[in-house]
Amino acid sequence: MRPDPDRLLEVAAIHLMTKTGPAVDSAYEQSSLMVLALMLSGLREEHERAAARRIEENRALREIFAEAQAVVEDDELGGRLVRAAGGDDRDFAISALERTNCELRGLLIELHAYVEELTSPESRELESLIWRELVASTERRKLAMGVF
C-alpha cells in the first residue's frame, strides 16, 4: 500500500495543523482540529505497532498462564489457564487480536487476585512475574505524546 499509511497520516496531521485549523473561524472547531491532528500523529505510532504489540502481549500472557499451573490449586481456574496457555493467535486482524487480548487480560485479573491470597514463595514469584508483565503492558502502549 503506497504511499504508506504512516506518510498519509503525517501529511493529514500537518495539513490540519497548518492549513485547515488556521482557516476556521470558530475557536472551538480550531481546537478540535488541533486535537484531531494530535490524534493522527498518535495513530502513526499505533498503526506501526498495532499487531506486533498485541501478538507479543498475548504470547506473554499465555506464558504466565503456563507458569501459573504449578501454583494454582483451584481446578476450575486451573482448567481455564491450561486452555488459555494452549491457545495461539491465528487471525492477525487487529480486531481479532484485540478480542483475544481482552479475554486474556480478563483471565490475568482473576489469576492475579487468586495469587495475592496465596503465601508460598512460588506464588510470590508468580505475582512478581504478573507485575512485570503489567509494567511491560504499559511500555507497549506508551505514546510519544503521553504525559507519563
Added chain:
Amino acid sequence: MSSLDSRLAEYIAHRLPGADDVRVEGLDRIFGGASRETYRFVLCYRENGAAIRRPLILRRDPPGSLIETERAVEFGAYRAFHGTEVPVPEALWLEEEAHWLDYPFFIMEQLTGLESNPQQIIAPPYAQHAEKFARQKWTILGVISKADPQVLGLDRVMPAVAAQDCWRRELDYWESQVDEDELCPQPVIRAAIRWLRRNPPPPPAEVRVVHADYRTGNFLYDEDGRIHGILDWELAHLGDPLEDLAWSLNPLWRWAGDERAGGLVPNDQAIRYWEQSSGMRADPAALHWWAIFSCVKGQAIWLSGAKEFSDGENQDIILGLTGWLMGNSQDRAVLDHLGYLS
C-alpha cells in the same frame, strides 16, 4: 441569530422580567469542559433606560460526557464560595427543565481576559510565576479544605458521609464506573482497587468540602501570576480533604514534563502550602492511599469518556483523545505509586 442564541435570550428574558430588548451576542463554545458544554456569550439588555452588557457563561448538560454529575451541586458550590477567600464566578441561574435549551443548564458570570489552559501556564509570560501560582493554588485548596460545609450551606446539597466511610463511598462509586464503562478488562486498575481495599486509610479529622477536580487547568489566571477563579465544581462532594490534595498531585497533571505537581512546584512544596493554609497535616500513608485512589478515579473518567465516544453518545473529539492517551499514563501512575516503575 442561531436557535441556541434566541432560545437563551428567551430564557434570560423570562428570568429578568424588568429587562427589555434582551439579546445574546457572540455565543461561542469553549473547547474542553468534557462534562458539560460550556459557552461564552454577552448578555445585552435595557433596564430603567440603561443599556447593559454582561459577559456570561452557559454550562449545559451534554447528551453524554466524561462523568455523570449533578449540576445542582456544582451550582451550589459556586454560590457557596462566591465572595469568600475562594475566588469563583458568580452563579446566576440554575435551570433543571430541559424544554428551554434541550438539556438542563446553568448560567454564571464570565471572568474575562484570563487564561486557564495548562499548556500556557508552563510557557512565557506565565511560567516565571510558577511559584506564585503554586502558593495561591494550594493555599486556596487549603481554604476549601478547612471550610465548614454547614456554614456554607453545602450540607444541604451534598450527601452526608461519616468520616470513616469517606474512602469506601468514593472507591465504591468509581469502581462501579469502571465496571460499567470498561471496554476491555483493566488489570492494573483492578490490582489497584484490591490494594486500596486491603489498605484502607484512617478517617479524616473532619469531613469537608472536596472540589474533586482541583488541578492546573481548572482555574483562571493572569499574566501577573494571580489566580482569579476556581472552576469545574461538578464533582464536588463532602469527604476527606486529602482526596483533593492527592488529586492535585496526580502525575497526569505534570504538564511541564518534569516532576513538578501541576507543572508548578515539587510535590513537597505543594503539600507544605496546603498544610500551612488548611492547618491540617497530610499524613504520608493516608496521602499515599488517596494518590492511588486518584489514579483509579482518573482511569474511571478516561474509561467513561472512551465508552461515550465509542458508543457514539458524545463525539466530542477530546473524549477520543483522553480515553486513548490518558488511560495508559494513568496505569503507569498506579505502577509508579505502588513501586513497580523504576
